[in-house]
Amino acid sequence: MKRRLLLAAFVAYATVAAAQLNVQLHYDLGHDLYGSELSNRPRLTATVENFTPDAWGSTFFFIDADLGGNVVKSAYGEIARELKFWKAPIALHLEYNGGLQRAAYGYDDAYLAGAAWNWASKDFSRTFSVQLMYKYLAHRRNHGGTSHSVQLTEVWGLQFARGLMTFSGYCDLWYDKGVSGRVVLMSEPQLWFNLYRLPRINDSAKWSVGTELEVSNNLVWPADGINNRFYVIPTLAMKWTF
Numbered sequence: 001m002k003r004r005l006l007l008a009a010f011v012a013y014a015t016v017a018a019a020q021l022n023v024q025l026h027y028d029l030g031h032d033l034y035g036s037e038l039s040n041r042p043r044l045t046a047t048v049e050n051f052t053p054d055a056w057g058s059t060f061f062f063i064d065a066d067l068g069g070n071v072v073k074s075a076y077g078e079i080a081r082e083l084k085f086w087k088a089p090i091a092l093h094l095e096y097n098g099g100l101q102r103a104a105y106g107y108d109d110a111y112l113a114g115a116a117w118n119w120a121s122k123d124f125s126r127t128f129s130v131q132l133m134y135k136y137l138a139h140r141r142n143h144g145g146t147s148h149s150v151q152l153t154e155v156w157g158l159q160f161a162r163g164l165m166t167f168s169g170y171c172d173l174w175y176d177k178g179v180s181g182r183v184v185l186m187s188e189p190q191l192w193f194n195l196y197r198l199p200r201i202n203d204s205a206k207w208s209v210g211t212e213l214e215v216s217n218n219l220v221w222p223a224d225g226i227n228n229r230f231y232v233i234p235t236l237a238m239k240w241t242f
Helices: 030-038
Strands: 020-028 044-054 057-068 071-083 090-101 110-120 126-137 148-160 165-175 183-187 190-194 207-217 230-241
Touching: 030 230, 057 090, 090 126, 190 230
Parallel strands: none
Antiparallel strands: 020 044, 020 230, 044 057, 057 071, 071 090, 090 110, 110 126, 126 148, 148 165, 165 183, 165 190, 183 207, 190 207, 207 230
16 A cells, blocks of 8 residues: 655645654455455555655655565655755755555565645645655566656645645656556545544644545556456555544
């Protein structure tokens, strides 16, 4: 499972936003919706992610751990660095993606470089980012695909109902000649209910509960090992923000 949940902070201007760290636990409902087709999919995913701004831009990273059978079945992570020490809303974006998996297939190491256009409202309750990047997949050619690609990413965040609700998400779209239609889609919109915003709740106990929809095409590997299908997979989730 690929996640980018710290979205509102990630697209904010680095000289204004504060550092944030959170952890999440997601219960995957893929088994319930697709049965044996996704029998190889772990039900639990734990995530740690962090966003840190500085005078030169910002750094963001997350690590996913898929849990099952009393072991960590796979681990996936992304780290991104944005360089922006000028007034224009365009930043230089550098990124690495990769991980380990207990399966015949695995994660291709990916290296990305490009530009990001970031926007945020004055109170940072609304944020949006568009990133256009060159993408190099280190081992994709061994799987019948292409090593060189282009990726378009959109990231958004919206807080409403006086901060009780957060709607955030991202959408990745990239070229890969090894899949049906030669395009891979990955999007994860999330909806969070921020319990610490309720009256008479201590706002230092920053619990949130919510859901995520993993929407993908030509990405998820089902039990038969053919990643050429469209899936919509929801989760039930909880999050603590430090």
